[in-house]
Amino acid sequence: MAEPMTRDEIREALTRLPGWTMDEARDAITRRFVFADFSEAFGFMARVALVAEAMDHHPEWSNVYRTVDVTLTSHDANGVTRRDLDLARAMDRIAGQ
Secondary structure (H helix, E strand, O other): OOOOOOOOHHHHHHHOOOOOOOEEEOOOEEEEEEEOOOHHOOOOOHHHHHHHHHHHOOOOOEOOOEEEEEEEEEEEHOOOHEEEEEEEHHHHHHHOO
């Protein structure tokens, strides 16, 4: 099991992940991705799903038209871990950011 990061470690890591914010109430990080249309948003989710499955680490997310809201936390560690940061970076790359 991965070890949860401290809030200070998470805040420091987020300085290198523009667009991601700390959800203090949940011990999670969040981000909203906005795409040109539904097709682009859904394609993003499909590509992320393959990476997440390979990592065996799955996001909490929702999609409405061209917007994808993501929450990352490691439930087995009761907080944010390095795996969440790795998935966040992968999502940013897939989104072209």
